[in-house]
Amino acid sequence: MGAIEANSLVKDFDNLRAVDGVTFEVKEGEVLGFLGPNGAGKTTTVRMITGVLKPDSGRAYIDGIDVTRDPIGAKEQIGIAPEEANCYIDLTARGNMQLAGELYGVPKKKIKEKSIKLLDEFGLLDRADSKVKGFSKGMRQRLILAMALVNDPPILFLDEPTAGLDVASQRLIKERIKDLNDQGKTIFLTTHNISEADKLCDRVAIINNGQIATIDSPEKLKSTIQSTQSALVSFSGNGLSQDKLKYLKDLETVEEIEKEGDKYRLYGLDPGEIVEEVVDFARSENLKIISLNTSGPSLEEVFTHLTTG
Amino acid sequence: MYRLPRLGKSLSIAKKDLKIYYGKGPVVIFGILLPFFFFFAFLVGRKMPPLSLIAGLSGMAIWFTSTSISPVVVPWETRTKTLERLVASPISVTEMLLGDIIGSITLATSISAVTIFAVAAILGLMPVNFLTLLLGIVLASFCFSAIGVLISALPTDTTSDIMMLSTLIKFPLIFVSGIFIPTSNLPGWGTMISRFSPLTYFVDLVRFSFSGSGSPWMDIGALFGFSLLFLFASDFFHRRTLLKRL
Numbered sequence: 309m310g311a312i313e314a315n316s317l318v319k320d321f322d323n324l325r326a327v328d329g330v331t332f333e334v335k336e337g338e339v340l341g342f343l344g345p346n347g348a349g350k351t352t353t354v355r356m357i358t359g360v361l362k363p364d365s366g367r368a369y370i371d372g373i374d375v376t377r378d379p380i381g382a383k384e385q386i387g388i389a390p391e392e393a394n395c396y397i398d399l400t401a402r403g404n405m406q407l408a409g410e411l412y413g414v415p416k417k418k419i420k421e422k423s424i425k426l427l428d429e430f431g432l433l434d435r436a437d438s439k440v441k442g443f444s445k446g447m448r449q450r451l452i453l454a455m456a457l458v459n460d461p462p463i464l465f466l467d468e469p470t471a472g473l474d475v476a477s478q479r480l481i482k483e484r485i486k487d488l489n490d491q492g493k494t495i496f497l498t499t500h501n502i503s504e505a506d507k508l509c510d511r512v513a514i515i516n517n518g519q520i521a522t523i524d525s526p527e528k529l530k531s532t533i534q535s536t537q538s539a540l541v542s543f544s545g546n547g548l549s550q551d552k553l554k555y556l557k558d559l560e561t562v563e564e565i566e567k568e569g570d571k572y573r574l575y576g577l578d579p580g581e582i583v584e585e586v587v588d589f590a591r592s593e594n595l596k597i598i599s600l601n602t603s604g605p606s607l608e609e610v611f612t613h614l615t616t617g
Numbered sequence: 618m619y620r621l622p623r624l625g626k627s628l629s630i631a632k633k634d635l636k637i638y639y640g641k642g643p644v645v646i647f648g649i650l651l652p653f654f655f656f657f658a659f660l661v662g663r664k665m666p667p668l669s670l671i672a673g674l675s676g677m678a679i680w681f682t683s684t685s686i687s688p689v690v691v692p693w694e695t696r697t698k699t700l701e702r703l704v705a706s707p708i709s710v711t712e713m714l715l716g717d718i719i720g721s722i723t724l725a726t727s728i729s730a731v732t733i734f735a736v737a738a739i740l741g742l743m744p745v746n747f748l749t750l751l752l753g754i755v756l757a758s759f760c761f762s763a764i765g766v767l768i769s770a771l772p773t774d775t776t777s778d779i780m781m782l783s784t785l786i787k788f789p790l791i792f793v794s795g796i797f798i799p800t801s802n803l804p805g806w807g808t809m810i811s812r813f814s815p816l817t818y819f820v821d822l823v824r825f826s827f828s829g830s831g832s833p834w835m836d837i838g839a840l841f842g843f844s845l846l847f848l849f850a851s852d853f854f855h856r857r858t859l860l861k862r863l
Contacts, residue, residue: 360704361860380620383707390705394698398637410629411706 309372311336311463311494312357317366319352326352328518329366336462339485339495341505341526344515345615350498351467353515357496358390358465359383370463384412387456388465395451397441401432404440404451405458412459419458426454431480446477453481457488464488467498482508506607514614521614529610537604539582542571544596552593559585571599579603622715626708630716631723638686638693639724647685649728652677667740668827671733673796676820678732679757680787683725687765688783690717691855695774695862710859711852714766718848721762722755730754733823742827749833750826756840757819763847764815770854772861795820815843 310333319327327349334340344350355361357368359379368375370382395404402423409419427433430450440448449469456464466485470478485508489495499505505512506526513523522529547570548556556574557565561582564575576582579602590597605613656677660670694700703713733754737744744750768783791797793807794816800808811817822836 355863358705360701360863380707380709383705388705390701394702396633396637396699397697399633403636407629407633408706411626411703411708413625413707 309369310334311338311371312340312496313367313369314353314357315367315369317353317356317363317368319349319356319361319364321352325518327356327363330515330518330520331366332513332520332523334494334496336494337489337492338511339489339497339509341509341512342496342498342515343500343502343505343512343611348515348615349518350515352518354390354465354467354496354498358386358388360390384459385461386463386465387459387461388467389449389452389456389469390465390467395440395448395455397443398439400437400439401427401443401451402436404455408455409458414459422458422460423454426457427451429484430454446473449473450477450481453484461493463494463496465496465498468500469497470499470501470504502606502608502611512607514611516615522610526607530605530607532610537577537579537602538573538575539579539586539600539602540568540571540573541586541600542598543590544598548572552589556586556589559589561585620709622709622711624715626712627716627719630703630708630713631720634686634690634717634720635723638690639720641686647681649682652681667742668824669799671737671740671742671827672820672823674736675729675733675754675823676794676796676816677791679725679729679754679819680761680791680816682728683721683758683761684765684768684783684787686724687717687721687762688768688779689776690720691766691769691862692771692774692776692779696776701863704859704863710856714848714851714855717766717769718759718762718851721765722758725758725762726754729758737827744826745829746826746833749837750823752837753819753822753826753833753840756837756844757815757822760815760819760840760844760847763844763851767847767851767854770851770858772858774862790814790816793817815840818843 312334314330314332317327317330318325330349330353342350342354352361356363357370357375359375359382362376371385373382373385375382396407399407405423405427406419409422414422423436424433427436430453432447432450432454435443435447440451443451453466453469456466469481469485473481482504485495485497497505497509509526511523511525512529514521553565556562556572559582561576561578562574563577566573566575574582574586583600583602586600587597656674691700694703730751733750764786765783768786769779771779771782773779793803793811794800794814795811796816800811800817803811818836818839822833822840825831825833825836
């Protein structure tokens, strides 16, 4: 059994089916990215797995514990930075850490030690005794993550951990996520940031209309969309004349050409062959190639492809 | 799987409530100043026996203090988005509500006890049954705080909605609970309603504690029964409405 398991989860709100038979498993030590457009059922799914919401049918398991039967036991195994959740702004950073620790049943002495260590790791130790009221969004987000780690959980649920943060805070949080995964923690990362999911996740699950549209590694998902493979080329001079552009369009390996600034993107099934033909074309026309790259589809394209039908 | 409520978790919630909410303006205004002004506005120009004074003032103090913050903690947490944090933590709804009640009891008991004993000293009264009075203060704080928490089950994040509902319940109950007019002087329907007000039993218990006449058991039993009733009702209704807040 995996660290997290969702088995045919269903949830209705009034007449609307928010989650429709969601099934997946997250292995121990894995980072799973959970993507989906707004209203796709992400938050409802996470709430069912974390014991906040009871499913209408289906089961969720955390470390083998049935979340519906023993929600408190399951919650004790996880650290969670829920969507939209906040820390207490009238408490100090240390006060928030202490409250989180007490709610998770961590012994007082350990809370003290852990608080210092985590606040230090998240760059908040010098503000430990300041009220959170005066913290920036980035500082609050870092505190929320530190609070999620106070019980040293084997499984972490992070909901949009870098949304709306400055570059430095984003980088710090991403590095910490990587470190935590290196320490063996299982991470369930809900995000809208596709490049973040691409860089951090072992596998990505895309949910749409309450159902899992796909679940696989980012690279495998990208390879499923062949039609968007391309070569990106830039020539010296002031762009190509209509004749030269037509010549490129008529190449057998090229299906479509798009101008992107001073570059041309040539789509086709075999970008390697496109490159060879572009090089021959440049030689014959005495054109200097400034840059030439091949690229597969991005995870964003996979996401768009799967969620817009 | 049923787990017994763990007191330690509730105490953590209570500690949090006391640190965050009980230093705020509404506690001072609705919990301390309002009952005094309200009571003295009624008192001026009338002659009341000291026993009626102490019973009335005690009732007002504990009633207003217990219900000053307990109804607004949950809506407040809904608005500030801290409620989801609590719901996602390994604590039960019962533990969370008990924590809110304990926080309210702590404040209500301490403020009311000081007020009651200070006013009693000014009036030259000494409790005949000290322990009964203390038990009454704790029981009444529990009962009234549970009423406050029950009121907060209304699934809103607007504290003014809750304050309005709370005022609608708080003020009428004062008039039928023997604070200003002894329940024996009320019309028949008033006497009938007064029996359903837990405040009646506390006022009666204070009279007993200072006079020694009558029996406290009916009052203690009623306060205990009402406390359990409101605690279970809070738990029931909050479980039904909690998810509408997230």
